[in-house]
Amino acid sequence: MAHEIAVIPGDGIGGEVVPAATTVLAETPADFEFVRGDAGDATRAETGAALPEQTRTVAAAADATLFGAAGETAADVILPLREVVGSYANVRPARTYPGVGALAPDADIVFVRENTEGVYAGIESEIADGVRTLTRVTTEAACERIAEFGFTYAAENGYDQVTIAHKANVMRETDGLFLDVARRVGGEHETGYETALMDALATDLVMRPETYGVVICPNLAGDVLSDLAAGLVGGLGLLPSANVGRENALFEPVHGTAPDIAGEGVANPTATVLSAAMLLDHLDHPEVAAAVRGAVETVLAEGPTTPDLGGTATTDEMTNAIVTQMDF
Ligand code: NAI
C-alpha cells in the first residue's frame, strides 16, 4: 500500500527544496501518495492562520510529514506540528560528507534531543516589574523515553558510543533526574556510554568531533549543541532532522526559509533530501534510504553542487544529478 505523506513546503526556499525531495522520493521504488498542506507566513496572510486546521488534519492522518520551513511564523507552525505528530525525540545527524570543505572532516554525530519539556515547556512569567522567571520541567517519563530512544538508535544504527549531556552539578533536581534516568537506561543497553557536562562538551565537540557518536541531550542543550555541530560539518544546507513520536513522525531540514536566496532556484536541496532519506528509514525502507544517501554522497563529492557549496548548479540540476545517481 502507498505511504501517505503530508507535504508542507511552507515559505521561502521551503517551496524549492521540498519539491526537490518529493521528486527524489517519487523516483524510488517505494510507493507514496503526497497530500499537500499549507502553512507559514503566506498562509497566514491569506487565511489568518499560520497553521490552518486542515493542515493539522492532513499531518495527523498521514504516515509521515515532510516540512520545509516557515518564516516569521516558524514557532506558530513547527511547534504545534511537532505536537500534532506526537513527537518527543528530535534527531539531528551531523555528518561530514567527502568533498565538502568542512571544519571537521570526520564527524558523524547524531544529536538525540528531548523535544517536549525542559526550559522550552513555555512556563514563563513576569512576577514583578523587571523580574521574569521561567520554570524548567523535567519528568521521569520523558527522560526515560528519550534515553531509551537514544540508546536504541545507537544500537540500530551502528554507533558504539553514547554521550549523555547534562549540567546536573548546577541544575541538581532537573538535570539530576535526567542524568540518573539516562544512566539507568544506559545500564540496560550494551552500547558504552559516558556522561558529559554540556559546557565542557561544547569545547570538546569542536576539539575532537570525530570521537562522538550519539549524544543524548535535554531540550535546550540539544538545540544549541546540534547547531554548533552543523557549523563543523559544512553548514545549514546539509543538515536533515526528524521529529519522532510513537506512531508518527515529521522530517525537516534544520535550516529556515533563506530569504536572501529564496526565489532564485539555487537553494541546496541536500538537507531536505537527507530528511526524506530519514523518512524512508522510518517507514522501513532502509535499503532505499541508503541508496538515496549514497547518491547524495556521490553528488556532493563529484558535483554538480549549488553555490553555497562552491558550485554553480541550480536546485533542479543538483536534484536531477541525485536522482541519476540513485542505484536500487
Ligand atoms: P536560514 O537557515 O533560513 O538561513 C541562514 C543562512 O543559511 C542564509 O544565508 C541562507 O541563505 C543559508 N541557507 C540556509 N539553507 C540553505 C540552503 N538549503 N541552501 C543554501 N543556503 C542555505 O536562517 P535565518 O536566516 O536565521 O532565518 C530565515 C527565516 O527562516 C526566519 O524567518 C526564521 O524564522 C525562519 N526559520 C525557520 C525554521 C523552521 O521553519 N524550522 C528554522 C530556522 C529559521
Ligand code: MG
Ligand atoms: Mg535551533
